[in-house]
Amino acid sequence: MHLSHIEAQLDYEVAAPAHMLLNIEAARSGMQSVVGEELVVEPPTPLRLFCDEGSGNRFVRFDAKPGPLKIAYKASVRRAHVVVPNDLAEMPVTEVPDEVLHYMMPTRYCESDLMSRCAQQLFGDLPPGIGRVQAIVDWIHDSITYEPGSSDSTTTAREVFVERAGVCRDLAHLGITFCRALNIPARLVVGYVWFDEPPQDFHAVFEAWLGGRWVLFDPTRMAPVDRLVRVGTGRDAKDVAFCTIFGDVRMTGKKLVVRELQDESLQPSMPPSPTGEVMGIEKPVPL
Amino acid sequence: MHLSHIEAQLDYEVAAPAHMLLNIEAARSGMQSVVGEELVVEPPTPLRLFCDEGSGNRFVRFDAKPGPLKIAYKASVRRAHVVVPNDLAEMPVTEVPDEVLHYMMPTRYCESDLMSRCAQQLFGDLPPGIGRVQAIVDWIHDSITYEPGSSDSTTTAREVFVERAGVCRDLAHLGITFCRALNIPARLVVGYVWFDEPPQDFHAVFEAWLGGRWVLFDPTRMAPVDRLVRVGTGRDAKDVAFCTIFGDVRMTGKKLVVRELQDESLQPSMPPSPTGEVMGIEKPVPL
Amino acid sequence: MHLSHIEAQLDYEVAAPAHMLLNIEAARSGMQSVVGEELVVEPPTPLRLFCDEGSGNRFVRFDAKPGPLKIAYKASVRRAHVVVPNDLAEMPVTEVPDEVLHYMMPTRYCESDLMSRCAQQLFGDLPPGIGRVQAIVDWIHDSITYEPGSSDSTTTAREVFVERAGVCRDLAHLGITFCRALNIPARLVVGYVWFDEPPQDFHAVFEAWLGGRWVLFDPTRMAPVDRLVRVGTGRDAKDVAFCTIFGDVRMTGKKLVVRELQDESLQPSMPPSPTGEVMGIEKPVPL
Amino acid sequence: MHLSHIEAQLDYEVAAPAHMLLNIEAARSGMQSVVGEELVVEPPTPLRLFCDEGSGNRFVRFDAKPGPLKIAYKASVRRAHVVVPNDLAEMPVTEVPDEVLHYMMPTRYCESDLMSRCAQQLFGDLPPGIGRVQAIVDWIHDSITYEPGSSDSTTTAREVFVERAGVCRDLAHLGITFCRALNIPARLVVGYVWFDEPPQDFHAVFEAWLGGRWVLFDPTRMAPVDRLVRVGTGRDAKDVAFCTIFGDVRMTGKKLVVRELQDESLQPSMPPSPTGEVMGIEKPVPL
Structure with missing residues (x-):
């Protein structure tokens, strides 16, 4: 808790x-x-x-x-506090719930329809599952420079992929785009995060649908995802602009x-997170 | 009826x-x-x-x-059969119902955020209301060449605006984009239409939110909008692809x-549509 | 002089x-x-x-x-000081000199190939000649907001046309693009201009090929074009970046x-410029 | 010969x-x-x-x-017939001849200014020289699907990079773009090539400036580059369209x-090409 x-x-x-x-x-x-x-x-x-x-x-x-x-x-x-198993599977499209299907479609900021070959080349040979999404997150972290001022409110995932720079929202959009291009439902999550270093700001991360649940990922690695206080969840940033x-x-x-x-999660009665990075907060756990 | x-x-x-x-x-x-x-x-x-x-x-x-x-x-x-008054007003944003708000946001095919100055220049001086949306439809009809093969499944409204050619879906997307850029909620409608000339095909038109109701418009003018048998309604074509x-x-x-x-609408007891072109089918009329 | x-x-x-x-x-x-x-x-x-x-x-x-x-x-x-006649004609492509031909082609910043329908719609019905290029310049001046910070070093004419804002370079690029789209050779000119209001800065304008000569135009109207001290002339800004x-x-x-x-041009022996705006400086006049 | x-x-x-x-x-x-x-x-x-x-x-x-x-x-x-040494060096920008400099600039089809981070990530750690350009060519061959119909006359290198498909011209443009982004001058070459499999067609390849000469590369690998009968050489395809x-x-x-x-190059007196792939035809060899 x-x-x-x-x-x-x-x-x-x-x-x-x-x-x-x-x-x-x-x-x-x-x-x-x-x-x-x-x-x-x-x-x-x-x-x-x-x-x-x-x-x-x-x-x-x-x-x-x-x-x-x-x-x-x-x-x-x-x-x-949620422990995310590290063996969550990707779900065959046929099993994706009806109401989750639209998180597989391209949106204003996430042109997944244009990037399917790209996603296949980069991640298509990896074993499906949470490890593949983590590989996407690692690739974004290693390939896209976090650089305030490098993008603006019109920047899309495709531009971030080409120009290799962006802010948290852009990195999250690119993660969503790669996931959708691989038929993994994904969506944007915005909220408050306690960063170790100031200034504090709104933050944007993303969730992928794995093993029948939404799992949070943060390609910026600026803070552990279980620090997120969730504000909004949407198809992309147009759904959940803070203002x-x-x-x-x-x-x-x-x-x-x-x-x-x-932070009661650090108490001995709670098992530690297996990956230390991947946290979900959607499954009903009694408060 | x-x-x-x-x-x-x-x-x-x-x-x-x-x-x-x-x-x-x-x-x-x-x-x-x-x-x-x-x-x-x-x-x-x-x-x-x-x-x-x-x-x-x-x-x-x-x-x-x-x-x-x-x-x-x-x-x-x-x-x-619905008679659409020809004096429907645009609704101030503050009055737009909560559930209609997201039809004001840009989407994959409709980059209304990039085209607000454009929309203002072309239509900003016109009196608000159904006449302004009709002016958008007229502009599209006169300015964008209907040309099968000129676009593909990735073509967006911005591209159609620059390149001045498209198919029914593209023209509808551009209409939606202009409306949203003017703070008029708008959405895509796809369905079946009886065209006078073969071949029959799926058709795409759009609806704008005017006077508290959705009103249909067809920038292609290929058939009267009251011939539309509605199949799907969505933010843009990604929501309602036929397959x-x-x-x-x-x-x-x-x-x-x-x-x-x-077509009982032609019977004398029904008043003729005032514009002959603009038809809505959303308000509850007993069948 | x-x-x-x-x-x-x-x-x-x-x-x-x-x-x-x-x-x-x-x-x-x-x-x-x-x-x-x-x-x-x-x-x-x-x-x-x-x-x-x-x-x-x-x-x-x-x-x-x-x-x-x-x-x-x-x-x-x-x-x-050059007096530009106000009746200069557009030149049929067949008469355009070989070495001027490449100023008709699209470049990094001037996607004239994408904007031919657009140019035709806006300016295709005007009588060919210097008046049509002046109409392009007027349209740009009236339609594109001069707004420092609205564009960056990657902004192209197509983006300026959609987003309706830019700086002097962007406005000149759009002028070039419309001209080329109408088969009028055009090129970028950069230099120093004495502005009435500080700060002084580098300036960018464009030239169109009319009546067998290059004629200067400035869509920003920030200063008369005959104040330009020419530095560079090129296909677009990539050819003539100041650094x-x-x-x-x-x-x-x-x-x-x-x-x-x-400014000896103001002396009584010199006839006034017919348009007060359109000046060329290419024809050999003894210094 | x-x-x-x-x-x-x-x-x-x-x-x-x-x-x-x-x-x-x-x-x-x-x-x-x-x-x-x-x-x-x-x-x-x-x-x-x-x-x-x-x-x-x-x-x-x-x-x-x-x-x-x-x-x-x-x-x-x-x-x-020209033997290209396999140890040609990249030239420091300061040594690039004045007249070659403009082959380092972005053009309509080759937005090298947008792809410098990208090029650095993919090829920045490789030792400079002909081997690095060969690595670019290999990457394009392995990553971009040669697919007639996947692109059109407006397709740019950036689009090819994102969508991962194109024809010979597109692959060449991407090679040029990567080279320029790494400060290696590069240009398009079009001509006739004898393909082993019909139909014969115009072909597009590219040249990079290495060791003080232009060296030909063909990312399609559809035919050895020394089969090229050169027609045109330019900044990109806009300079050398066949029509x-x-x-x-x-x-x-x-x-x-x-x-x-x-094909006298097969005669015993000629040394075999060291790489079997990289051929140049620019250095003066008596005919």
Whole structure:
């Protein structure tokens, strides 16, 4: 069991009346419970919340008036610690559940339809299973330079593959793309991660469907994946942007704090993770 | 009320064991009822059906063994005739329902994030509303050459915009892209249409969210949109391909028949469509 | 006759031994003579100069050692004033001289092969001639936002056309692309321009082949084209980058001064330019 | 010494008056002499010939009237046999001759500026020299599927790299791109090659600048490179298309014959090629 404390402060300058869609609240699922939270928008405005059933994503919508806008979110989040077996199998397409099928399709950022030969060449000869996805993650870590500023909000996995640089979102998109190109369902996960080195920021990783469950992977290796406090899960970053803006609004500041308050997973009664890297948080474990 | 008869025959050569996902059955919704249908796959194989709640899409999944494969679908479909007012308004983003929001995001084929300035320049000065979407449709019809062979399964709206040629799917994708770039939710619709000139084929059009309802548009102007027998509705063609193949399978033949058996909309008791072109089929009208 | 004074100071930090190719010296041609100049590279290094016969481009090559590097160029340049008739005709392809033909082909930044339908739609119905090229320039000025930071060194004309923003180089590339797509030879010209508003910077414009001569156009309208002190002329910016670096070298500073010392074109004996905007500097006029 | 016989017959249907630029005549250089040739265009039209000094390319320009058009070219060509040492070195950029520098720049089909990290990752650790270029060629041969129909006239090296399929031109463009990305000058060469298996066709290969000379490479391995009868040499295929058409002209037929009449290189007095694959034909050897 993990207990994390999160603080996010986002500042904007609103030039004209706008509509905003936030995706910064910790998701609620069988694996993650929010034990306390507070969202303050200044100046005050009616907040409308809605939740995406399948993913647990929680969205907040509101209208923003011209002037400065401050968004402050605080939460304490309890997460189950999950041991991921290191022998999870890829699932034949015929066994992939109906509702998971669409995570096999190409999306705005993940042109898996263009990269099937590529994926076959690089990973097609490896034995199927979690080890193959780990090989994809290793390849991305070794081949793509993590370089802030090297990409922008329009950069796709294909461009990252050619230009060999990107940020966490780009590396995750490339992982998703390779998986889908190999008929492994995959999706983007965004959230808060406690990095050893500042500054704290939103983080993006990905999940692959293995052995009938979603398993988390982080090609950046910037932090163990079991530190992730999940916010959103989607086909790619367009589904789970932390803030989608309709209107003329400019970000003027961003500050995040993530603290691990308690980590009971290190107690002797819990078996250690077999790989130390691959963690899932989806299977129902009593909190 | 319309009554249509559909026949589709698809032939494949399966080179190795494969999994296939069909989206060729007429959708069931408040606006469209299937009064009789038959799906035959030869050689026989267990068929698994599932339905997408929101859209009414019906998918059929099955495993295919090596050798020739024949798929034959027949249906009689009754569709409501809907009069679309010609004064439908665009909806401010703040009023767009939660579940419609994701039809405002860019997708694999519809890079609306890259084309917002473009859309603003071409259509930003027009009065908002159904007339503006009709202007988009007119622009596409006048500017993009309908040219089979000019595009392929990887062609995106941005490419169609630059190269000015495409097929029905491409024109619909461009319409969706312009709409989304203007903050008008839009989505792809595929189905069967009775064309005046053979050959019959699957057709792709698009819907925009206007006045709180989905309204159909066809930039190809190949047939009135109220002839559409709806099969699938999705974010773009990746969601509603008529056949998604996992494996080494080649199409060897395709033959479609669409007939209008009865068209009561022409009877004097029904008011004529005000535009003669723009038809919606989503609002619940008793069949 | 114009007399301009130029000063350019470029500072670099060289991380490892590198080779550099400068294209910052004023070109020498029948229309432009350098009456005095000085190029200083600090620390001193052997400079190798070569000249491109056709274009008058003058390149300087040298090896750079690790450490700070300073390049300072000063020149006084006399330029002929040329009156461009406003009735210049487009030339049928069959009459285009052999050596001009390659300015009709697509290049790295100018994908004219992809944009022929586009160019035809936008400008195909206009009467051929200098007025049509002026219409292209007007369209670019009105449609593409001049926005520093909106593009980078890999941005092509096609991207500028879709995304509707760029800097001077991008606008010139788009002008070239439209011209070539209409079978009008066109090429990039870079140089120094005296802007009314600081800061001074390198500038990029383009030339189209009309009436048997090269005619200058500037879609940015940031300064009259007859203020241009020409440095380089090429197929696109890859031919005439002001500095091409082979190695690990980072720019740390750039400062330019351009002054018009004397402008005899304003004297009463010279007829005013008919359009006030379109100036050519290629035809031999005695200095 | 090799003696080859070439026949090319190209048929077109000209819909409207057009201008055509042919590049099908065997080049003349110190390494290749044309001992007899005939070019017939039907219906007869004045032919204008020009030669590109640097490359030896010979272009033919003419106006075409509406109706069928037949082009027939026959030639006998004597080519020197050149032994390429297998220890040729890459040349430091500082030593690359001025006139070779522009073969290091990206072009329409060869976006070497986007692929420098990629090239470094794949080939950066190999010892510089002809062996590294051979490794590039081997990688392309092993990684890119030769597949007619997989690309078209707009396909670039970057696309080929992602999609892993192409024709001879595409494979050559990718070889050029990798070389340039590694600061090795490279250029496209097109010509006639006697293939063991029909049909005969135009062929495209590439040359890299090694040890102060141009060395031929063929990533398709469809025929030994010393069978090439050179027609054109350029920055990429836009410079040396076998036929560039200005107007509405459609190809209706193409038939090529290439025969090796005599191959004195097999005589005992000639030392065998050290690699059996890498052949150059540029260094002056007396014919």
